[in-house]
Amino acid sequence: EAGVVQSPRYKIIEKKQPVAFWCNPISGHNTLYWYLQNLGQGPELLIRYENEEAVDDSQLPKDRFSAERLKGVDSTLKIQPAELGDSAVYLCASSSTRNLAGKNEQFFGPGTRLTVL
Amino acid sequence: AQKITQTQPGMFVQEKEAVTLDCTYDTSDQSYGLFWYKQPSSGEMIFLIYQGSYDEQNATEGRYSLNFQKARKSANLVISASQLGDSAMYFCAMREAFPQGGSEKLVFGKGTKLTVNP
Numbered sequence: 001e002a003g004v005v006q007s008p009r010y011k012i013i014e015k016k017q018p019v020a021f022w023c024n025p026i027s028g029h030n031t032l033y034w035y036l037q038n039l040g041q042g043p044e045l046l047i048r049y050e051n052e053e054a055v056d057d058s059q060l061p062k063d064r065f066s067a068e069r070l071k072g073v074d075s076t077l078k079i080q081p082a083e084l085g086d087s088a089v090y091l092c093a094s095s096s097t098r099n100l101a102g103k104n105e106q107f108f109g110p111g112t113r114l115t116v117l
Numbered sequence: 118a119q120k121i122t123q124t125q126p127g128m129f130v131q132e133k134e135a136v137t138l139d140c141t142y143d144t145s146d147q148s149y150g151l152f153w154y155k156q157p158s159s160g161e162m163i164f165l166i167y168q169g170s171y172d173e174q175n176a177t178e179g180r181y182s183l184n185f186q187k188a189r190k191s192a193n194l195v196i197s198a199s200q201l202g203d204s205a206m207y208f209c210a211m212r213e214a215f216p217q218g219g220s221e222k223l224v225f226g227k228g229t230k231l232t233v234n235p
Contacts, residue, residue, distance in 0.1 A: 033222075040227065040228075041227055041228075042121075042208050042210070042228055043208075043223075043225050044225070045222045056222065089160060091160075091162065093162070103150060103152070103167035103169070104150075104221070105152065105164045105167060106162075106164070107164070108163075110159060110160050110161045111160040
């Protein structure tokens with residue numbers, strides 16, 4: 001079974017330029033997450049999708065960040081314009097239908113390491 | 118307020134020995150879940166072990182075990198018989214319910230960097 005796929009793995013851009021990250025979750029996983037991981041920190045949730053609906057985007061800086069999950073499968077996270085402080089790793093994760101009695105673990109992709117110059 | 122606290126920025130262990138990575142958490146929820154993830158230098162977060170708040174026994178997965186002390190709100194990871202490939206960042210995380218209910222997210226600690234020496 002293929003894992004969570006993310007592309008690109010690395011991206012270097014100039015500040016004020018736009019950038020986009022793509023995520024393909026594990027087949028059949030209806031929940032998709034985008035996390036931001038700053039250097040030396042744990043991941044922090046940016047947005048969570050249940051199928052194609054964004055059920056929590058409270059941590060997403062909406063002035064410059066946007067995300068979409070058309071058809072409830074692949075997702076794209078965009079930053080426009082990028083700032084120096086956006087340099088970080090952007091992780092995508094997916095999980096299957098929530099089971100309150102179970103672990104419902106999230107499966108993570110390898111991440112996209114963004115460097116803004 | 119910090120939900121997950123990992124007080125060890127770095128830990129060193131000799132190959133084949135056991136090591137304990139500390140994690141304390143803060144929640145007022147009665148139902149919650151605790152996770153440990155491993156993040157090697159490649160960047161991917163790898164799920165290791167899970168403990169539910171109502172689980173009576175400590176979770177075990179191969180060489181990984183979780184020392185769950187509910188009253189102390191601690192969920193320490195124990196790795197037995199350390200291997201060179203265990204060198205990585207280790208993150209403790211808690212599954213937290215959203216205020217609206219019916220949704221969950223993971224809240225992570227800052228991680229512990231484990232180095233296994235030959």
